Amino acid sequence: QQPVQSPQAVILREGEDAVINCSSSKALYSVHWYRQKHGEAPVFLMILLKGGEQKGHDKISASFNEKKQQSSLYLTASQLSYSGTYFCGTETGGFKTIFGAGTRLFVKA
Amino acid sequence: DAGITQSPRYKITETGRQVTLMCHQTWSHSYMFWYRQDLGHGLRLIYYSAAADITDKGEVPDGYVVSRSKTENFPLTLESATRSQTSVYFCASSEDRVRAGYTFGSGTRLTVV
Numbered sequence A: 001q002q003p004v005q006s007p008q009a010v011i012l013r014e015g016e017d018a019v020i021n022c023s024s025s026k027a028l029y030s031v032h033w034y035r036q037k038h039g040e041a042p043v044f045l046m047i048l049l050k051g052g053e054q055k056g057h058d059k060i061s062a063s064f065n066e067k068k069q070q071s072s073l074y075l076t077a078s079q080l081s082y083s084g085t086y087f088c089g090t091e092t093g094g095f096k097t098i099f100g101a102g103t104r105l106f107v108k109a
Numbered sequence B: 001d002a003g004i005t006q007s008p009r010y011k012i013t014e015t016g017r018q019v020t021l022m023c024h025q026t027w028s029h030s031y032m033f034w035y036r037q038d039l040g041h042g043l044r045l046i047y048y049s050a051a052a053d054i055t056d057k058g059e060v061p062d063g064y065v066v067s068r069s070k071t072e073n074f075p076l077t078l079e080s081a082t083r084s085q086t087s088v089y090f091c092a093s094s095e096d097r098v099r100a101g102y103t104f105g106s107g108t109r110l111t112v113v
Helices: none
Strands: A004-006 A009-013 A018-023 A030-036 A043-049 A054-057 A060-065 A070-075 A084-091 A103-108 B004-007 B010-013 B019-025 B031-038 B042-051 B054-057 B064-066 B076-078 B087-094 B108-112
Touching (some): A009 A018, A018 A084, A030 A060, A030 A070, A043 A060, A084 B042, B004 B087, B010 B019, B019 B031, B019 B087, B019 B108
Parallel strands (some): A009 A103, B010 B108
Antiparallel strands (some): A018 A070, A030 A084, A054 A060, A060 A070, B004 B019, B031 B087, B064 B076
């Protein structure tokens, strides 16, 4: 079952922060996060495993709440290069990751 | 060149024709995947493979066939193309399903007329 992402779209000014949420109705084994720029392939950002871990990646970090079956992606001090569509992918067991519909992020100067 | 490559980059075909999209990776990753991307739906899993000769259906497998006789190749065949299969198709691979993310190919834009 496809995870639900929110918001669907967000517009930021450079330097502002954003949070993108991803929730599932199923118990999660792991959560992936990707960014895709227009006309390009998705690019892997990070993976979080069950156990409630939090990861950081420069000014982009994420958390995983196993109990709530939710993950959040935090973008701080956004830059123009952060613009794109962000996808979460959830794995509930097995070898496959199911992706959400995406959150479009636009950062303006 | 090292990496994951898809071919062709663009393809136009007629309804009812058989089409094969190619995917090749040079890392010897065990796991490979085919996704289609349509506006409003994100990435939807068509088929995946855990190793050579091991494949399984994803979310939207109808009308597609895959094979994986060699670890590095994972072709996707549309047996009889329909207009609803017009989409961008991405192949991906991963070295470890637990701790590694997916690396995607550049995609194939398929138009069925």
